Amino acid sequence: MKHQPDTVSKVDDWHEQAQCRDYKFQRDDKGEVFNPWFPKTGKAQDVTSEGMKYCAACPVALDCLVWALEKRELKDGIYGGTTPSQRRAMLKKKKAA
Numbered sequence: 288m289k290h291q292p293d294t295v296s297k298v299d300d301w302h303e304q305a306q307c308r309d310y311k312f313q314r315d316d317k318g319e320v321f322n323p324w325f326p327k328t329g330k331a332q333d334v335t336s337e338g339m340k341y342c343a344a345c346p347v348a349l350d351c352l353v354w355a356l357e358k359r360e361l362k363d364g365i366y367g368g369t370t371p372s373q374r375r376a377m378l379k380k381k382k383a384a
């Protein structure tokens with residue numbers, strides 16, 4: 288299982304360099320797969336979360352963030368090291384400028 292946005296019909300070059308591409312997903316005690324880029328609680332999206340650590344070292348974080356903003360990924364998920372609320376704030380700020 289890969290995190291990199293796979294809902295896109297066309298795979299862009301930057302996906303090949305995604306830090307999360309080779310992440311080894313594991314199941315918890317209940318058999319559920321924990322996805323650090325789509326944590327089920329807001330608390331897990333803080334800057335110390337596992338997903339954020341990958342994003343911080345990702346060479347294509349900016350491409351990922353731009354993709355998420357263009358696709359209006361504003362409800363959930365970590366993209367480019369940002370939370371949904373951070374992305375909403377970015378778009379709001381851009382709109383106001």
Ligand code: SF4
Binds near residue numbers: 291308348352
């Ligand atoms: S910035 Fe994060 S979510 Fe985006 S490709 Fe890189 S590791 Fe994956």
